[in-house]
Structures are given as structure tokens and as C-alpha cells.
Amino acid sequence: MKGRHREGLLLSISAAARDDRTITLPGPPDDPESFRKAYGGDPLDDDTLAFVVDPIRCVEDTVHHYFQPVHWSVATGVPITYVLNERDRPVPPATQEEMAQPLPQPVH
Numbered sequence: 001m002k003g004r005h006r007e008g009l010l011l012s013i014s015a016a017a018r019d020d021r022t023i024t025l026p027g028p029p030d031d032p033e034s035f036r037k038a039y040g041g042d043p044l045d046d047d048t049l050a051f052v053v054d055p056i057r058c059v060e061d062t063v064h065h066y067f068q069p070v071h072w073s074v075a076t077g078v079p080i081t082y083v084l085n086e087r088d089r090p091v092p093p094a095t096q097e098e099m100a101q102p103l104p105q106p107v108h
Contacts, residue, residue, distance in 0.1 A: 080103055
């Protein structure tokens, strides 16, 4: 997640808690075309787009996973490969490199 989105998400979570509701990400979009160029790289072809927006895979989900603690110490000694997506539009490479910093070393 981009840092600038964090504050808005925290405000939304606080408002939802006051209203006793849960924030969820939507399931399949009404118009699948909105997903074709959403993330990075080349636009999705028709078959891949259909796979991504299929209601079996594209389900409503909460945003609470952003707030779960992560303890990388349990991965000490486990080989880790971090795949950096140079064409990811939402999370640029420099941010991905920052995200990889807490990983136990060495990271390939």
C-alpha cells in the first residue's frame, strides 16, 4: 500500500468502528474493464481478465489484514526470494525495496 493511502484507511477504519461496521473491498466489478490496466505491466488479455474477475476468486474481503502483526524472526534461516515488480503502478519499485527491508537477510 502506498504511504499516502495509509492515513485515509486509518480514518475509514476508525469511522467504521464508531458505526459498528466492517470495511470490505468489493467483489467482482460491474465493469471488468476497470481491472484490465489496474496494476502494472501490459494490459490483461481477455482470458486473464476473465480469470481475475471470476467471482470464485474476486471476492469481498476485509482490509484488516493491513493491521495484522508480522514477525519476520520466524523466517530466520529460511531462504527468501523477493520479487520486485518494476512495472507495478500502485507500488513503485522504491517502495517495494523499502517493504523488503524488514525481511531477514540474505534476501535474493
